[in-house]
Amino acid sequence: MNKPIVRFAPSPTGYLHIGGARTALFNWLYAKKHKGTFLLRIEDTDIERSQKKYIDQISDALQWLGLSWDDEIVFQSSNLDRHQSVVSSMLDDGTAYRCFLTKEELDTLRTEAGQKKVVFRVPKTYRDYTSEQQQELINEGKPFTVRLKIPEGTTEFDDLVYGKIKVNNSDLDDFIIARSDGLPTYNFVVTIDDCDMNITHVIRGDDHLANTPKQILVYQALGFNVPTFAHLPMILGSDKKRLSKRHTATNVQEYRDKGYMPEAILNYLSLLGWNPDSDQEIFNLDGLIDGFNLEQVQKKSAVFDEKKLLWISGQHMANASIDTAITEIEKLKPDWATGQASSYKKNVLKLTKERSKTLIDLIESSEVFFSSQISYNTDVKNTIWNDSSRKIVDDLLNALTIENNWDKKTLESVFENLMNQHNLSLGKLIQPVRFVLSGLTYGPGIFDTMVLLGKEVCIKRLATGLKELN
Numbered sequence: 001m002n003k004p005i006v007r008f009a010p011s012p013t014g015y016l017h018i019g020g021a022r023t024a025l026f027n028w029l030y031a032k033k034h035k036g037t038f039l040l041r042i043e044d045t046d047i048e049r050s051q052k053k054y055i056d057q058i059s060d061a062l063q064w065l066g067l068s069w070d071d072e073i074v075f076q077s078s079n080l081d082r083h084q085s086v087v088s089s090m091l092d093d094g095t096a097y098r099c100f101l102t103k104e105e106l107d108t109l110r111t112e113a114g115q116k117k118v119v120f121r122v123p124k125t126y127r128d129y130t131s132e133q134q135q136e137l138i139n140e141g142k143p144f145t146v147r148l149k150i151p152e153g154t155t156e157f158d159d160l161v162y163g164k165i166k167v168n169n170s171d172l173d174d175f176i177i178a179r180s181d182g183l184p185t186y187n188f189v190v191t192i193d194d195c196d197m198n199i200t201h202v203i204r205g206d207d208h209l210a211n212t213p214k215q216i217l218v219y220q221a222l223g224f225n226v227p228t229f230a231h232l233p234m235i236l237g238s239d240k241k242r243l244s245k246r247h248t249a250t251n252v253q254e255y256r257d258k259g260y261m262p263e264a265i266l267n268y269l270s271l272l273g274w275n276p277d278s279d280q281e282i283f284n285l286d287g288l289i290d291g292f293n294l295e296q297v298q299k300k301s302a303v304f305d306e307k308k309l310l311w312i313s314g315q316h317m318a319n320a321s322i323d324t325a326i327t328e329i330e331k332l333k334p335d336w337a338t339g340q341a342s343s344y345k346k347n348v349l350k351l352t353k354e355r356s357k358t359l360i361d362l363i364e365s366s367e368v369f370f371s372s373q374i375s376y377n378t379d380v381k382n383t384i385w386n387d388s389s390r391k392i393v394d395d396l397l398n399a400l401t402i403e404n405n406w407d408k409k410t411l412e413s414v415f416e417n418l419m420n421q422h423n424l425s426l427g428k429l430i431q432p433v434r435f436v437l438s439g440l441t442y443g444p445g446i447f448d449t450m451v452l453l454g455k456e457v458c459i460k461r462l463a464t465g466l467k468e469l470n
Contacts, residue, residue: 259360
């Protein structure tokens with residue numbers, strides 16, 4: 001097999017969508033798997049909707065995910081002269097023709113076909129007009145589109161996901177390759193660009209499946225080599241309808257802001273359509289490259305499950321090194337733990353990382369170790385705080401104040417004495433203590449927390465908390 005050349009070709013009309021990220025990932029994996037080339041093309045020919053901020057966001061999101069592309073970015077808009085030149089050459093060699101049917105005429109014919117309950121087909125009225133006949137109409141000022149002359153027969157291709165697909169050319173209209181304003185159409189320009197970029201494999205969403213026969217006909221009309229196609233299953237929401245904002249966050253930036261690490265997102269996206277033929281669900285990038293195979297991509301639509309993404313994220317959080325976690329946190333929240341010693345930050349994350357599913361979880365659970373002031377939720381206070389809990393914390397403060405040692409064993413002994421004194425289980429004893437120390441009802445082990453905070457901080461928080469809560 002020759003080394004493949006693949007491309008990801010988003011339109012810069014919005015942020016990088018989850019579906020687009022999955023398409024980019026599958027292209028990137030295929031290129032890496034086979035020592036090929038992964039290219040990025042920005043399809044920015046929609047002048048009204050394309051914006052530079054979206055171009056910047058798409059490229060930034062791809063780099064954040066680790067899906068770096070080879071070579072320079074190709075901008076489709078910069079190829080307009082090339083596209084129009086090919087249209088002209090096709091008019092000259094007779095593989096395309098000028099069509100002078102107006103929109104109003106086509107609308108009338110379409111309405112008539114609907115009334116007769118027959119399939120509408122664009123009439124080929126001008127397909128065989130001579131150059132002189134066409135020029136006469138042009139001289140009269142009649143606008144025209146340019147249509148491809150579709151030959152008789154069938155168009156067939158072997159899709160790496162869908163298998164053999166065959167279309168009767170008689171079911172296709174001579175479709176427009178250039179509009180009346182001279183601008184070439186999507187199905188035409190992507191074919192020219194893919195040819196010029198030497199694309200060998202077109203890997204994209206199955207919403208492009210219907211476009212493929214038309215694009216193959218353009219390849220054939222121009223004598224280009226037809227690439228191999230692979231169409232990926234659609235991503236659906238929980239209601240089995242196309243994924244949209246009504247289901248969940250739909251763009252990569254939103255998940256980045258929620259504190260998901262790129263490896264977790266890539267891991268989850270890989271499982272939206274690809275079946276690794278094993279029970280393994282947690283992959284790093286090297287594992288994905290080794291295992292990925294387009295033949296294992298299913299035709300069945302994939303359902304996006306944010307709970308599964310969160311679980312996978314938790315696994316990656318647990319597996320991440322402390323240094324990696326710190327690096328990712330500081331990218332997300334540059335002012336996190338400023339002024340704190342590096343060794344202290346690492347010790348905090350050792351305590352909190354395993355329980356965290358996202359970087360935001362980790363940031364929030366670590367704040368208690370860096371805050372100079374604890375805030376107390378009124379609802380939680382009303383549930384937890386009473387005369388009994390006040391007495392527990394007061395007795396603990398007195399016991400700790402006279403304690404010379406500050407280690408886990410010492411704290412366990414102090415708490416055991418309190419359990420006997422108050423005739424309470426350890427869990428009942430810990431609850432008000434944790435609340436006063438952190439303002440929370442959950443967190444790492446209380447003894448590990450207190451050892452890390454240190455005696456001075458714990459004494460101060462217990463004393464301050466007693467005053468504030470009373």
